[in-house]
Amino acid sequence: MAMVNIRRDVEDKFYRYKMPLLQIKVEGRGNGIKTVVPNMEDIARALNRPPTYPTKYFGCELGAQTSMANDRYIVNGAHTADRLRELLDSFIEQFVLCPSCKNPETELVITGKSGHEDMHRDCKACGRQNGVNMRHKLVAYILKNPVKKKEKGKKGKKGGMTAEANVGGPMVFEKGAEDGSGEDEDASPSGTPAPGDQGVPTTGTDIDDVLGRSDPVLGNPDEAEEVSKKLAKTDLNGDDDEDEDADSPYALLGGWLEDNKDASDADIIEKIKEYGIAGKYKVLVEIGHHLFSDEVAKEITKRIPLIQALVTSEKHQKGLLGGLERLLALSPNSDALLAAGTTSKVLMELYQADILDEEFVKNWGTHVSKKYVDKEKSKKVRKSADAFLKWLDEADDESESE
Numbered sequence: 001m002a003m004v005n006i007r008r009d010v011e012d013k014f015y016r017y018k019m020p021l022l023q024i025k026v027e028g029r030g031n032g033i034k035t036v037v038p039n040m041e042d043i044a045r046a047l048n049r050p051p052t053y054p055t056k057y058f059g060c061e062l063g064a065q066t067s068m069a070n071d072r073y074i075v076n077g078a079h080t081a082d083r084l085r086e087l088l089d090s091f092i093e094q095f096v097l098c099p100s101c102k103n104p105e106t107e108l109v110i111t112g113k114s115g116h117e118d119m120h121r122d123c124k125a126c127g128r129q130n131g132v133n134m135r136h137k138l139v140a141y142i143l144k145n146p147v148k149k150k151e152k153g154k155k156g157k158k159g160g161m162t163a164e165a166n167v168g169g170p171m172v173f174e175k176g177a178e179d180g181s182g183e184d185e186d187a188s189p190s191g192t193p194a195p196g197d198q199g200v201p202t203t204g205t206d207i208d209d210v211l212g213r214s215d216p217v218l219g220n221p222d223e224a225e226e227v228s229k230k231l232a233k234t235d236l237n238g239d240d241d242e243d244e245d246a247d248s249p250y251a252l253l254g255g256w257l258e259d260n261k262d263a264s265d266a267d268i269i270e271k272i273k274e275y276g277i278a279g280k281y282k283v284l285v286e287i288g289h290h291l292f293s294d295e296v297a298k299e300i301t302k303r304i305p306l307i308q309a310l311v312t313s314e315k316h317q318k319g320l321l322g323g324l325e326r327l328l329a330l331s332p333n334s335d336a337l338l339a340a341g342t343t344s345k346v347l348m349e350l351y352q353a354d355i356l357d358e359e360f361v362k363n364w365g366t367h368v369s370k371k372y373v374d375k376e377k378s379k380k381v382r383k384s385a386d387a388f389l390k391w392l393d394e395a396d397d398e399s400e401s402e
C-alpha cells in the first residue's frame with residue numbers, strides 16, 4: 001500500500017505520520033456513476049477519525065450525495081483521485097491538524113449544550129485546543145454523529161494512553177478511528193457498532209492476544225470472516241508491527257527517543273510511564289530502534305543499566321534485539337555497520353551484562369525472522385553476529401573440556 005505523509009506538504013520521508021494514499025474506483029454509468037474510496041477505512045484510521053467524516057466532507061465540498069453503508073465509502077458522481085486527495089488535504093487541515101503545532105495527533109472534542117455546541121481539536125502533542133470552523137457543513141454532521149466515548153475495556157489499542165487521558169472528558173472521539181463508523185446514520189441500520197469493528201486487535205502483541213481477544217466475535221459469520229482476514233495478515237511470528245498506528249504510545253515513545261537520544265535513563269523511564277506502557281516488551285523494540293545511532297556499539301555501554309531495568313523476560317530480550325535489528329538494518333550505513341561486526345559487539349555487551357540468555361541468543365542467531373525487517377536484512381544482521389556466536393560456542397567447548 002502506497003503510503004504518503006499525512007501532511008502532503010511535508011516532503012521529509014522520515015516524517016512519522018503516514019496514511020495510505022487515497023485510491024478511487026469509479027463505478028456505474030450515467031446518473032448512477034459513483035466514486036468509491038476503497039481504502040477510506042485505512043486512511044481514516046491513520047487520521048484517527050471515523051471514515052464517515054472525510055467521506056461526508058467530500059460530499060459537502062462537492063455538493064454530492066454520499067453513501068457509507070457496509071464499509072463502502074462512496075461519493076456520487078465521477079471524481080478524480082487528485083481532486084479527492086486535495087479535498088482530503090483540506091479535511092486534514094481543518095479537522096485533524098493542530099493549527100498551533102501542525103501535529104495530526106488531535107481529537108475532536110464537543111462541548112456545550114445541545115444547540116449550542118462548540119467543537120475543537122484537542123492536540124495530544126502540544127496540549128493546545130483549537131476550534132474548527134463551526135459554519136462548515138461537516139460540523140452539523142459530526143454533531144449529529146459524534147463518536148461517543150464508550151467503555152471499551154480491553155478492546156482496542158493496548159497501552160490505553162488516550163483512553164486514560166480521556167477519562168472525564170466531555171465527548172471524545174477516541175483513538176482508533178474505526179470507532180463510530182457503526183454509529184453513522186447511513187451505515188449499520190442497528191446503530192450499534194459491531195464488536196468486530198473495534199475488537200480485532202490489529203496492534204496486538206502476539207498471536208495469543210489475537211486469538212484470545214478474537215474469540216468472542218467468532219459467533220457471527222461476517223465477523224468471523226473479518227477476523228480470519230485479519231489473522232491471515234498476522235503471521236504466526238506475531239508479525240503485526242506494520243499495523244502499528246502512528247499514534248500508538250509505542251510510536252510516540254519511538255519519536256520521543258529519536259529526538260532525545262541524550263535523555264537520562266530516569267527521564268526515559270518517566271516517559272515510558274507517561275505513555276502508559278511500562279513493563280511492555282514493545283518498549284524494548286522502540287529502545288533498540290530509536291535510542292541509538294550508528295555508534296550503537298559504543299552507545300549501548302552507557303545504557304546497560306536502563307536496559308537491565310527494562311528487560312524482564314525472554315520476550316523483552318526478543319523485542320530489544322528486534323529493535324536493534326531494525327536500527328542496524330535500516331541505517332543508511334547498514335552494510336558498513338554490519339560488515340564491521342556491529343551486531344557481534346552489541347550482543348557481546350548485552351550478553352556480558354546478563355541481559356541476554358545464552359540459549360535465547362543462540363536461538364536468535366540461528367533463526368532468521370521477518371518480524372522486524374525483511375528476510376534478507378535479517379540474514380545480514382545475523383551474519384554480522386557470527387563472531388559473537390562463534391565465541392559463545394567456543395566458550396561452551398572450553399568449559400566442557402575443563
Ligand SMILES: [Zn+2]
Nearest residue numbers: 098101123126
Ligand atoms: Zn498542537
